Amino acid sequence: MRVALFITCFNDSLFPEVGKATVTVLERVGVTVEFPAGQTCCGQMHFNSGYRAECVPLVANFASVFAGYDAVVTPSASCASMIRHYHPVIAPDRTPPPVYELCEFLTDVLKVEDVGGYFPHRVAFHRTCHSQRVLRIGDRPQRLLSHVAGLELVELGHPEACCGFGGTFSVKNPDTSAAMGNDKTADVHATGATYLTAADTSCLMHIGGLLSRQQPPVRTVHLAEILAGTA
């Protein structure tokens, strides 16, 4: 099985540790992962902001770069949603390769739940909207987290609630976005967790940006970073 990593422009540029952790986890469970260097962006920001024409070359590039792979793994639920649901809308004549969000790939394709992670902390898990309502990955992340040694998983209040990031929503409607985000951070603080994790870096960037100005300190880490953790 030829497996490619789609790192996403976001993780590539701002959060490379998420990509490194994803590679660590995949290699630990025996997957040889390739990184096609021609990859850039799935076009989600453009598409969600109404710039459809601008998406077309990005979608075409994605299809070319990842053509021929048996699986494309990405540590982003929202990018996986974009590719699976909207690339066919933008380019109906091109079939995107099978794309899996990391948790889906581990649990559904590899049938692995214990990836040998170690993370001795109290961790709250944010479901993210694209994970739960578009990809419908259900409890796959929690199942993976339940096998991480030392980890204490705590449930957030209002677990289904959006954090308010919403891509450019965060800057087009900044006050509403922050109000939603601050409700989320209040739920985080209520758990006493020292780490917040999710299957999407973008939500974490928003929530983390709010938490950064609040006490007590709570750090945000992508799920892949927890799974990659070792003693």
Next chain:
Amino acid sequence: MTAKNPPPDRDASSLDAAGGRMTAKNRPLDRDASSLGAAGGRMTTPTIPERGGHPTFLGMPPFPRTAAEALADPQLRANLQHATTTIRDKRVRAVAELPDWEALRVAGAAIKDDTLARLPELLLQLEERVTAAGGVVHWARDAAEANGIVTAIARQHGTTEIVKIKSMATQEIELNIALAEAGIDVWETDLAELIVQLGHDLPSHILVPAIHRNRSEIRDIFTREMSKVGRPAPDDLTDNPGDLAEAARLHLREKFLRSKVAVSGANFAVADSGTLVILESEGNGRMCLTLPEVLISVVGIEKLVPTWADLEVFLQLLPRSSTAERMNPYTSTFTGITPGDGPQEFHLVLLDNGRTATLTNPTGRQALRCIRCSACLNVCPVYERTGGKAYGSAYPGPIGAIITPQLRGINQHPVDEQTASLPFASSLCGACYDACPVRINIPDVLLDLRARAVSHQRGHLGERAVMSAAKATFASSRRLAAAQRIGGLLLGRTRRLRGGPAWLRTRTPGWARAWFTHRDLAPPATQSFRAWWKKTHR
């Protein structure tokens, strides 16, 4: 965390309240009346525009501004959060009782899609059946035509007052303003609509229009306003919900008995029988449908269902989705006129007002499936924080964000800035789609309308420039790598970009300012992932 204020101390029954229909008869008084209190405090309303001295939605500022005004009121935030969460939980329980809920949703969507695909023939069939049953059918292209038809009928009868059933279509066309301008008094008889009307206010929810008023405000409104338009409130009126409901009942009763003309909308219009169907909780609707001599129903053309049997699906979907009840207290069905029983003159005004234009959008037309249950409002994290008036339309919340722009013509031509802001008033979280009883994929429609708004918009040069630059950067991996190197060199050494430095909030362009006002940001990495990979995986 403002929204974490303890919820107002109320029992769950008050959230029928969020269901909110105040019942004039046949329901335990204090239960109905407790709903008065459910709304809690007063909304700091975005400045309400006026037309001829009447409040109107037209002319409001774009959503981000009205939302910011509403967000500044912590009491409103607490009230809305309490009300929406309670009705949300009740809806989940009501829906879970039906093992075939998903099948019902699919059926509801399919019936509505079939109706929309065959609208011309079904409308003609409805016209024929209503006419055969003694009714008169009118066709209204737009709000002005519909208002003109209703006004003309009222004038023919020389009436100076009309009783009215809560109706979204007549809110949409602002019929009350048109009738007032014609010198005709309109009395809203739904309790929440009465509160809104007496308060010279605008509705803020499809089902619970006065969700933003608390009981002491309602007492003040009743005491101050009732005497100006009819039977005064009792001198010793308290803010006890039971007393408030009784005051409303007495105030309305004389209007029911006196008015010769009533105006309604309809939840459904059955093509094969010519029957209109109205679901309500209070009984005020039944009063309006039976007591006056003349009944005028203003109905959007998308309210059709092909056959009587189709109601079976919707009479299960609607109450559970809206008030979280298994069945609403009153379901009235009426077909033309019945000699010697009820109104002896019946007019049906079929309203287009942008609906045909909405049908031209293959993605957007599913908005016309809407049965106005308001489940999407109650689950919406944006609505929960901004309330309904921020949407600047009779249709607030997620459904409003996709219906209003289409009714105002976004599929055909550029729309005003406020209307164009509505498709962006969503984080695309998708909760609305899951809750919708007729499976309207609201996020998909929002995305379609955003593309239309962008293609129409003039200006917004900054945003366009950002999007073009991003496209150019993402068009090739080499350009992306170069941008990452530059970003890393310039900003990568900063430990964390904080909002602390004033320049981030004041000297930066719009989007950066919007971000840093509320949040910090991790700086770009000194080494991108692709640079790391290149080094380590040769």
